[in-house]
Amino acid sequence: MLRRSLVLVAFAALAVAGCNGGGATSPPINTGTVGPTLSPTPSPTPSPTPTPAQHLYVGNDNPAGTVAQYTLPISSTSTANFSFAAPSTTSIAVDANGNLAVGDNAGHIKIFSAPLSGTSTASATFNNGTASSNGQFLFNSAGDLYAATFGTNVNVFTHPLSSASTPSSSITTSPGASAGIGFDAAGDLIVTNANSTSNLAVYAPPFSGAPVTTTAVSQAYRKLALSATQLFVGSITTAGPQNGQVDVYTLPITAASAPTFSITNGVNFPEAVAVDSAGNLYVGNLGNATITVYAPPFSAASAPTKTLTLTGVAIFGMAIGK
Secondary structure (H helix, E strand, O other): OHHHHHHHHHHHHHHHHHHOOOOOOOOOOOOOOOOOOOOOOOOOOOOOOOOOOOEEEEEEOOOOOEEEEEEOOOOOOOOOOEEEEOOOEEEEEEOOOOOEEEEEOOOEEEEEOOOOOOOOOOOEEEEOOOOOOOOOEEEOOOOOEEEEOOOOEEEEEOOOOOOOOOOOEEEEOOOOOEEEEEEOOOOOEEEEEOOOOEEEEEEOOOOOOOOEEOOOEOOOEEEEEEOOOEEEEEEOOOOOOOEOEEEEEEOOOOOOOOOOEEEOOOOEOEEEEEEOOOOOEEEEEOOOOEEEEEOOOOOOOOOOOEEEEOOOOOEEEEEEEO
16 A cells, blocks of 8 residues: 555656656757748859950041941941041951951051050051061961962961061962951861862961862852851852852862851852851952841851941951950
């Protein structure tokens, strides 16, 4: 009887302890949170880096010539941001920093340093070797200038460029007249030979060996431009009903390469061509002072999506860049 009483007392003590918060179960911890648990505040999403604006540079071969800058994309009513004096401009190239190399029809080269404006003047002036004319100009990624001569060579000028610059090397293109030049994705130099019949010559680095040449076509090739998959070259031949055409080749260029098709709609003596970062083709037409723009994909039926008509401009040189 005594043992049963002790057990009842023990149970009663445990019950009292439980009511007073004792025992093995701990009270809830106050976390300071009211209501449902909130998710952490998300970090701000980084803004995408804006694509730098590209510019189109157009040279005027008239004696009172200029170089004009347009912001892309252009429209039929675009006006130049500015223009600066550059008489008889036939050739333009823009480097990665926005500096321009400008050539005239007497073999002179002038460098205009960024930032450019309507009051820009040459920071350096030198000759394209012994050339009496200039073909297409081109900068490589290192800032070296390649200058076609409309003769039997392409001259190379190592940066930095100054009024004391002379060719550091010369790439022989005989027997062709080097008019247009461009680099393909492999770093090969492609040259248009501007004879009464024209072809393409491909020189592998370091450009000292014999080129791979395509079969001549009955065209008068001038400057060229490249996209990732195609090469565009202007021809000023008057053969056929049109006033010139743009021949389109599929890359890479081999000895068996021939024009895949030609663009003739809106073309009028195309002395200059260029391609922007979106793959659009720009054609500078000397015959009617227009810049015609073509959108990919290209074909023989391609027609201009935009036509900008200039006044009093003899379009010979054109470049797209910073």
